[in-house]
Amino acid sequence: MLLSYKWLSEFVTLPVSPEQLADVLTWLGLEVEAVHTYAPNLDNVVIGEILECAPIEGTNHLSLTKTRVGGETLSIVCGAPNARAGLKVVAMLAGSKTAEGMVIKKAKLRGQESHGMLASEQELGLAPSHAGIIECPADWEVGAPAAKYLQDSDTVYDVEITPNRPDFLSHIGVARDIAAKFKLPWKPKSYDLNECVRKSTDFVRVKISAPVACPRYLTRGVTGVKIAPAPYEVQLRLLRCGVRPISNVVDVTNYLMLETGQPLHAFDARYIADNSIDIRFAGAGESFVTLDEKEHKLQSHDLLIADSKHGIALAGIMGGLNSEIREDTTDVVIECAYFDPVHVRRTAKSLGMSTDSSRRFERGCDPNQVPYVAAATAALIQQWGGGEVLSGVVDDYPRPIVPVEIAFRPEKTEALIGVQYDFAEIEDTLTRLGCEVSAHSSAWTVKAPTHRPDLEREVDLIEEIVRVQGYDQIPTSESSKVVLTGKDDPVVRLRRQVEDILVAQGFLQTVSLSMWNPEPRLDPPGLPAGVEVANPVTDEMKYLQGSVLAPMLRAAAANFERGDRDLRLFETTRVFREGVAGDPRTWEKQVVAGLLVGRRYPSGWSQTKEPSDFFDLKSVLEFLALKLSLDKPDIFCYDLDTVGFLSGQLRVGEQVAGDFGLWPREVCAARDIDASVAWFELDLSVLAANRRSEFAFEPLPRFPIAWRDLSVVLDHSVPFAELVSTVRGAAGNLLQSVWPFDVFVSDKLGVGKKSVAFRLEFLHPERSLDAAEVDAAIQSIVTKLQQEHSAELR
């Protein structure tokens, strides 16, 4: 919405400068996005008249004009499409200055002398317009300084209007709030109406067939109008407020809409068949052409203004091409109505139209302002276009809309805001905003004006009081109450710890868009696409991710390409899959996912250079499981022959927390990664649900540990885990722990053989072990290993 300082000051004497008003508007809740200042510099600018106008050969838009500027006639080259002989223009003579600061000089353009410039509003700094040069009214005196007609400065504010304030879509509405804020008197505006004998009721008949969608429809007639441009100062004001001037009659409707917020329409009475208007719903599939020459197929919920034959306007949105004001229009039917917001919104939305009119009706106009605005319209049409105003109105308003009565307890303002408000001030503020206040007892009754459909409840009035009296009056108080309302969400807490653990393990945390589109031949196999959305932002965001691993691999690939080939990445995010209908909580899970590729140790002057592998991944998982105190974690690996690549499941308690694995080079090669990539993705809720909450210290051993190393050669196919269970079975309960310290495969050991060396630790809780006992245990272990796995001591 563009608001003019001058226009506002017609309703209230503004107590602040144009610069200061921007702040005032902000503090009233109107966000000022831009301020435009129009202050024309009219030195050496005069009114002229084009005597001759001929296109210049070899150019596609330039004309050479002979323009009379008082006593002399100048050659002036002009590029405007509307330059023509007979037109009165504004001529910038040598020495004048454009709004952009360019000084006009005599110049040669395309071989033609040009002694000045014919000006548009834009060049003079009058208004933002590129439509062409100014077309001056015929009665402007040639040779007169332009300042005589155009010395018109103003400041215009581009403000954002919140959807609850339809009244702010008008100068009256904004001026009212300014007046209330500064407690200034209101300057009412009145338009003199000279009605003739003939009555509007004899001119047009109205029937409302859809009274819910159209609670009020008022028309007036004006006959014998001469269509012409509106007065120049009106055109200028419209231009500055973002509306293109068209003709006096159309400009009246736009002018009063910007002034009062009431959308208006003017019909050419010739094209209203049988002089009868019916406000009815469209027939399904009925076709209608709006005045922007677009054809619409209507639905039965679309409201039409129709004559006895067909539609003539799309109610509250746009007039019809068939009945618009033309150059030869003489008799005008003015429509001033109140359409129901819901209906206008529905039609505007389904037709994809948003007009100055629909935006106002959608938010809610004032139904009781209608007669005043209609009269003003008739008066201005007569003032700018002559003719006779028919007497009276045709006003169909079967069920008048009355002000809402709100029970109001003034002390509630202090209770909600936290500072005392004077009751008399409260009453004054509400009254200035147009409310009728009955403040007889502690329970007031406040009638909200119909131009403020947003005021419905006590709290809405409180907001008004605080807003008008100033948000800067709200004090700053800190609560000293103690509110213990429980602990952070357990998954949130776990997520923080997971982040800490993985960062400590050298992982970089990523945050990536959780929407993607799978690329089946490029992404690793077996990952779920996720949940398809109905209206993706772009094609690349068709799904809410089913797993974050493929997007992470893409990110890894981008880093690879840039030369970063040692990556440890992790992300805590959500993954999505179809769940229970009606319960979106079952459609997603929170996960932590990680990727591991490149060297095992960071490159340095003394680190070995071997690549990381599956067992580096396992250590990360083991570390995570330990640090999160997972209850009985099991890092379970699948049989390679069944699955095809190294992978497994992290199990905790009875639940599966997630998967991990190693994508072989062939898989990663699709993304131009020439390495295998280790990955994991774990469900944070499962981890959070399976943490040991209790911990008890174990007394330190009172007796020394006895240890032995064993090294055996056995079949490559025997898993270490089986070896351990054999060892444990054979060792008896003195065995405390067993872990491998060397594993290697070599043909020197025999084909298909490997060597496994491991350390065994023995402990008796109540006494020292003697060597013989330990040796006996070792002996039985060795025997058992030989029996079960044909393992030979090395």
Add this chain to the structure above:
Amino acid sequence: MRDEISKLRDEAAEALRSASDLTALEQVSVKYLSRKGLVAGLFKQLGKVDAAERPIIGQLLNDLKQQLENLEAERTLALKPRSKEFDVDTTLPGRGTWIGSYHPLTIVMREITDIFGRMGFRVADGPEIELVKYNFDMLNTPPWHPSRDESDTIYLPNGFVVRTETSPVQVRTMEKQDPPVRIISPGRVYRRDRPDATHSPMFHQVEGLYVDKGVTMAELKGTLLAFYKELFGQDTKLRFRPHFFPFTEPSAEVDITCPFCKAEGCRICKYTTWLEMGGSGMVDPNVLQGVGYDPEIYSGFAFGLGIDRIAMLRFGIPNIRLLFDSDVRFLRQFSGFTPR
């Protein structure tokens, strides 16, 4: 006596320093520090000192002895043949270890949740796929509000909505729990914005809610001021601007003084000296009623702020896409942060 001590200190120290091998050092030690050495000689004269002066001189002698012994030990280490273990180029860097890093959004998010945590706000969480009921209806969003449009909001074919703010968490929390409720809900939110330098279809918010008996807008202002002071410095000032949000009435936009130019005007605040931080207001009675709280008994405030923008301002990140690109050259720059 003092002069003698001082003189002996200089002399002995010089002798110890200039001893060029262990044998020479041994000789110096014998001369000064042995039982019959010069230091011991001075100790013997202590008896002749004035009784009043004696403790002070005694202390000086002890210090002298200790200093020389330390110096002797140092010199012994220096003159001993060195083990090969120490024969290294000490200017080489450490062997290195993998260095992880927190994402800048995590750094900022944790700082924010920490501050609110100290003010008694608990972290609540909720789903990113939501019911229209929680994302719009119960937040008092009118049926016609443009935020519901398919051009603004991402929907699933079954009518679920991908949450556009984290306030559905507040409704879910209030449904489950009686007042007092004092929570913040950080998380990802989604809008149908095409990605560019300042927009992303996914971004991050923290929203806060406090409902209890007698909660006022002055308290909201105080809480937010305390928060922003903690986040941006104690000289931060805050102002409320009237606005409209369906969820709150009255509603306010929150501006803080620009922490980058100390409110003197800079490119970041576009020379306005203020930065817009987010919306806030008193929870609309319709919302309270919707979750079964009696608005005649309870009132509450709510607020929200965007994390991505704060992170970008904080670290001078010019383009929001850098946050979501997983470029390790970007991520590694944050390895110096260890948030709480």
